[in-house]
Amino acid sequence: MTKGRQRDNASVAESAVSLYDCAAMKQSASFPLASRAPSSVDEDATHFGFETVRLSEKQGKVDEVFHSVAAKYDVMNDVMSAGLHRLWKDALVAQLRPAQNRPFRHLDVAGGTGDVAFRILEAAGDKTHVTVLDINASMLGVGAERAQKRHLPGQIDFVEASAEALPYPDKTFDGYTIAFGIRNVPRIPLALSEAFRVLKTGGRFLCLEFAPVDTPVFDKLYDTYSFNLIPAFGKAITGDGESYRYLVESIRKFPRPDAFARMIGEAGFRRVTHRALSGGIVNIHSGWKL
């Protein structure tokens, strides 16, 4: 960790906007939103789905996708996975095993509408606090409304920030999760090194993410479903088929599980493992800060 990085993170921390805190929610229903997208002069090429774009352009395009689909995001998840995403998220939280009887501070990055955070709070003891961090105010807004209905005073907050520049000091959290988020982040190694930085020694990193499927026959069926039906469902339900085309394409561009596991190790994590679910459609990646 360089001094420069520490200064950067400190300055982001100073200006972090907590979008929702259940205690504060009782007093006010509206929240100041401020963009936390990182600025960069790096113009290297990357991909946005199958399209090649400049690194500095990718986040803006990703943000458009999630602003567009936020209101119907949860319904679409159920439709396009036939409810399976619920089981995958349950498996993620079962693997996390949040503490029952001691304080446990958790960060759910790219947490969107709060699905993983709510599961963690259900599984954990009442000394657990979860921060849902996401770069997209529309997704967080849906999550904040859901949290309000669940009455979770003091146990959850929503923060608008980037996975690439977490607004927290080193060694803040006991656990870090990111579900279906990492493939949308432009600089994945940077997000992984931020995850490592903010975890306490002994803290756990878990990532739930799709993987390209290459099992013969199954891959053809999966491709047919993904490239034809998912964008069609997306158009019918959210009015935006193109966003769902991006989400499908981005799965094909994401590294295979072994390659992604190596990236997790390169960020400093130890005892790195991954476990395939549903025939390898998704994987849970695990690493420890030791």
Ligand SMILES: C[S@@+](CC[C@H](N)C(=O)[O-])C[C@H]1O[C@@H](n2cnc3c(N)ncnc32)[C@H](O)[C@@H]1O
């Ligand atoms: C597919 S959604 C996943 C939401 C939630 N984790 C779930 O599993 O339902 C991906 C999320 O990643 C967020 N995201 C994209 N780029 C990000 C970044 N650089 N930092 C933090 N969140 C980001 C998006 O705004 C979106 O909410």
